[in-house]
Amino acid sequence: MAEPPKWSAPDAVSRRLLGFLDEHFKSHGDLHKAPSLAAQLSRECADRERGLRLLEEKLSRASSAWLARSNEVRAILRRVGHLAEGSFPRRSRGADVGEGDVELGQLPLLAKEIGRIETVRLYAETTLQLEALVGDLEDAAFAVVSQTPKTNTSLSLRRASNLNDIMWKQEKLLLAIKIMKDIEHVLVRVSKSRPRWANLVKAVDSRVEKTLAILRPQALNDHRALLAALGWPPPLLTSDIEGDRSSEMLNPLFLMHGEKKEMYSQNFLALCALQHLQAQREARHYMDFTKQSCYRDDLWAIDELVHPVSLKMEYHFSKWSDQPKFVFALVYKVTKDFMDGVDSVLQPLIDQARLVGLSAKEAWVTAMVKILLAYLERRVFPVLVSTYHNSDENLEVSSSWLDLLDLIITFDKRMQVLSSSGIKLTGPFLELEGFSRSLSILSVFNEHSDWLQIWAEIELKIANDNLEPELEDERSWLCRIGKQSEFGYKEEVDIFLLSTREDYKAPPIADSVIKVALAMIERGQTLPSKRMRSQFARSSATIFLNNFFVILLQRCRDLELMTAAIQDEALLRVACTVNASRYCESVIREWDEEVTFLEMTGDGNNNQQHPRLFFADEIGYLIKLETDCLEEIMSVLLLEFDAQxxxxxxxxxxxxxxxxxxxxxxxxxxxxxxxxxxxxxxxxxxxxxxxxxxxxxxxxxxxxxxxxxxxxxxxxxxxxxxxxxxxxxxxxxxxxxxxxxxxxxxxxxxxxxxxxxxxxxxxxxxxxxxxxxxxxxxxxxxxxxxxxxxxxxxxxxxxxxxxxxxxxxxxxxxxx
The missing domain is CATH 1.20.58 (Methane Monooxygenase Hydroxylase; Chain G, domain 1)
Known part of the structure; x- marks a missing residue:
């Protein structure tokens, strides 16, 4: 058995010793195990002593080598000191150099040699320091792993009369984390000041990574066992008779008290510290020393809370494969029911761990969203995609797609409200892309751009089908011409300040097209990244607008049939088409000036001084259409004037x-x-x-x-x-x-x-x-x-x- 640390208090030693004896000698019948236990302890002590002797020999050899180098350096420094004090006589020209004399020209060489020796000394000291720290880390990690019971961990924890073993393991885990922090501090200093010592850093990183590969799974397993001992997860569904308070009463986070609560808190803090340390190591690998921490995989401790909950929910998901609204409702209910417990119990621990900017609510909601995201990506979307490609009649499939997307968009909004409840967001924080991305089910399209394309195709098809009757109705193309005013130039200046469709004298069809396109764009704005929003808009709303612009062009070409005279009906028809084009152009220009489209345009655009407008091609097409149509009107009018x-x-x-x-x-x-x-x-x-x-x-x-x-x-x-x-x-x-x-x-x-x-x-x-x-x-x-x-x-x-x-x-x- 390992000797208790020297810094441990006597009562702590006796407590661990009593716990050890209680574990191995629970009854009189266990006394026959004493000889074998004594032999095992003797072997462990002998192994420790051999290891200690090897370390002493290694330290002795390193010290001897360092002392030899020190004597040489001391002699050189003594001669340099004598030279500085003028103890060496000046030599006459042609005189021989004495044995103790040093030429002035040798000073740069001496300085270089001294610097090299100093570097070797620092390297040796750093190596010894890291060797000692890594050895201590490996011992602490071995102590944590060696104390793991061989039987079912959760069962043994439930039956244990005391929690001394778990507390002792937590102390060892915290000790290992402290040692890793010291190692990381040395490695950061070396990486900054001595980049040529990269092999030393790699060697230490390799040993630390091996230790972490053992320590992290063990820490997570111990945390899961502790959660199971505390009764987590609670029942997901409760009867309506029990009321809303039942979920709170069944929440084990509320039921923890005394020693159990202290043990869970220490374990939670240890996991947070271990994750924070790993984030710092990753930041060092990317040479980003200013990065304090990053939680790209969320918080481990909260993920461990969610993992057993997800296993229970999978059972209910399988029964509701044809009714996804129940799946969304269950995830939302579970998230909301245990939100207060997560916030009141875990947020103080997060603050105590000094994880600045991390919210327990956000981490809890994000982890719950990931459960549903994984289920939809694995079970629901592949079925819809296969049905969409294999079905001739896509009406029902399209309806299923849109119903699911409506559920997702509504669910995302409700979950964002939960995560930000009690947090007042103002100004630019309302539109933070990172915030929405971490909470959005729609991030499933980030890795499946072909699924996003299917969504855009469905939106486009439905929009075209809904607009087709209006396109065929000639009344939708007629301009609403008011009472003819006096034909004079003395009019108000406001006549050129056009804003509404009536100002542009555009037909109703133009307004309908703009509203449908805007609705598609707004649905795409729920996507969590600029790249996906841009892809969706270009695959749906942009194509929809371009199709309508082609129809405008065809209607304008009817004017080419006029030869001798311009009929009023044809002139009105072409004028209304020009007005529709001008109105669409003005609206699209306004869209391009909004932040939403400027961001989508800037995505992947290196020329930020002269960014390309999102609808630049569409605006250019409309301008050419208007110009050609007006030129055609002018040409026909001049031809008729010439004829007359x-x-x-x-x-x-x-x-x-x-x-x-x-x-x-x-x-x-x-x-x-x-x-x-x-x-x-x-x-x-x-x-x-x-x-x-x-x-x-x-x-x-x-x-x-x-x-x-x-x-x-x-x-x-x-x-x-x-x-x-x-x-x-x-x-x-x-x-x-x-x-x-x-x-x-x-x-x-x-x-x-x-x-x-x-x-x-x-x-x-x-x-x-x-x-x-x-x-x-x-x-x-x-x-x-x-x-x-x-x-x-x-x-x-x-x-x-x-x-x-x-x-x-x-x-x-x-x-x-």
């Missing part, structure tokens, strides 16, 4: 004729009527612009009418053969009257519509300059291109080239 102006452009030679009546005064040019061939085109233009203003949203209409004005400006200017037409004074007046009528169509939209017709405006200005200026430009500046350019700029003619200006002026007629 054909006679007007073909008969422009009328501008060469002078009026037969007396010359019209300059002011009478405003009394001229519009050319007959130009009236119908202007009426068509005004009518379509009014319709577009009524149908389109304000932003797109603003861009469209400006583009139409720009197109008309180029069309009219390029349709006039300036080199062939001779403009008389009457022709100039008529041309001005016609262009004023064209400007007047756009006057309700802006104050100076002529600013949007720069080519026509510049042409009119050239046609009305004096003959003297014409002569100066054509005759005086005939070859000076630079001065011609300056003259055009002085006349504020910025949009005409020199050749265009010359062509117009050469065809200006003055007089008869």
């Amino acid at each position: 102006c054909w006679d007007y452009i073909r008969n422009i030679d009328q501008w060469e004729k002078e009026l037969s009546e007396p010359k019209v005064p300059v002011m009478d040019e405003y009394n001229l009527g519009i050319s007959p061939g130009f009236v119908q085109a202007l009426d068509m233009l005004r009518d379509h612009i009014e319709k577009l203003k009524l149908y389109l949203n304000s932003k797109d209409f603003l861009d469209l009418w400006r583009s139409i004005a720009e197109g008309l400006d180029y069309f009219v200017f390029s349709s006039i053969p300036w080199s062939d037409v001779k403009f008389s004074r009457s022709g100039v007046y008529q041309f001005k009257a016609d262009m004023r009528a064209l400007f007047h169509v756009f006057r309700p939209l802006c104050v100076r519509p002529e600013a949007f017709f720069p080519l026509i405006s510049n042409s009119l200005k050239l046609l009305t300059i004096t003959p003297k200026d014409v002569d100066y430009f054509l005759r005086v500046l005939v070859t000076d291109e630079r001065r011609k350019k300056e003259w055009l700029l002085q006349q504020e003619l910025h949009h005409l080239t020199i050749n265009q200006a010359e062509s117009i002026l050469r065809n200006r007629k003055f007089g008869e």
Whole structure:
């Protein structure tokens, strides 16, 4: 038998000795075992003595080697000291060096040698220190393991009249933990200051790991035996007659008192200390010395509480395979029933162990969630996946998937409420990803991305099926056009501050699509990691939106069938499609600015200075769709304007004729009527612009009418053969009257519509300059291109080239 430690009190020694004797001599009939027991104790003592002698010999050899080195170092240091004091005489040039003399050039070598010897000394001292500590650790671990009873541990604990043996083992376990802390402290110091001693650290780590491989299972087994002796686990289901208080009364954690409670507390603290020490060792292996502790596998002591509970619950799970709601209800009930006991009994112990930031409630809830997570991953999801792939009619399977996911999402929320009960979370702690991940059943998709893909496919299919009737109903595509307001530009600025679907004049189908997509995204937000949320959104909501955008494109292409005239019904249909596209774009842009989508976009994105938007491709698609559709409207309108102006452009030679009546005064040019061939085109233009203003949203209409004005400006200017037409004074007046009528169509939209017709405006200005200026430009500046350019700029003619200006002026007629 091992000798009691010297630091033990006499009463503790006698108590252990009495316990030893009571265990082996329970009755008079056991006295015949005394000789064999004495022989066993003698053998153990002899083994210990041999081990002690071996250690003494090893220490003696190490001390002798160290003393030999010390004498050499002492002699060198003495000579260095004499040299520093000037005891060595200076040598004359060419003199021989004496036996005790030291050259100054040898000082760096001496310093290097001294440093090497000092390193060897420190290495030897560290090795001896670690050897002693590891030996003590192995002895303590052997003592813990050797005292394990050979019979059933739980049964023996229940029958024992006292708990001295268990308390003695706990003392040995705590001693082993203390020794490991000392070893870890030395290894951390060595790893930081002496990285070249890696082989020493590896050798010590190897021996400590072997000891831990024996010590940890034994500590967990002893803890399980202790829990069994205390009556854990309690009954999971109680009758309704007993009431809510019954679970609390049956909780063994509440029933512990006196010595049992003290023993459990010490065992709990020992497990916490052992886990904390292992976490520190892992942090050192990753060279993260600032990491105090990490509990990636939760708290061992609480996991041991949950393990026997899970074995009991598995029996009930097997009976409810077709009714998963009972499985979720049972796990929630058990978690809630024993929550108070876990919190009131274990949280003070966790605080005593100085496990900062660790909550007994969270650890308990997390461990219970893992039970259900393992069951679903092993028994439920594989069946659903197999049925989904093998079934032709997936309606029932899809319903089972969604019902299960609804149960999971509801269960996760209820368990998070339990874990955070009594803890007020504010600010960023409400959205901590680590907090939700540790409590979420949905983390099952982290290792099974194909299951997550099935969920997304089911959500997408159901969304498409629900939206299909609305897509086929033409009433869902109609814009709600209000009463036509006065066709004028004097409107409130708020007309361009669009926010709602009504502001964008979008059809109801756009709002329905946005709501369905948002619902899918919000369901995916319950997933515990950004990667999974991003995958789910891209596999469900993004595909759903893209399918709808393709439908928008097909509806816009109907405008390509128009050739001669634009029908009001077709124009309304295309305008509503553009409005729907613009509304969807605005909503998606708002989504991209939210933190949720910024986080999903940043996941795996190395370019954080210019992060890519989550819906960047979708926004680009919508912008191109809107642009193409508006350009198509503009092109068709210009083509119709061209068709109706054909006679007007073909008969422009009328501008060469002078009026037969007396010359019209300059002011009478405003009394001229519009050319007959130009009236119908202007009426068509005004009518379509009014319709577009009524149908389109304000932003797109603003861009469209400006583009139409720009197109008309180029069309009219390029349709006039300036080199062939001779403009008389009457022709100039008529041309001005016609262009004023064209400007007047756009006057309700802006104050100076002529600013949007720069080519026509510049042409009119050239046609009305004096003959003297014409002569100066054509005759005086005939070859000076630079001065011609300056003259055009002085006349504020910025949009005409020199050749265009010359062509117009050469065809200006003055007089008869």
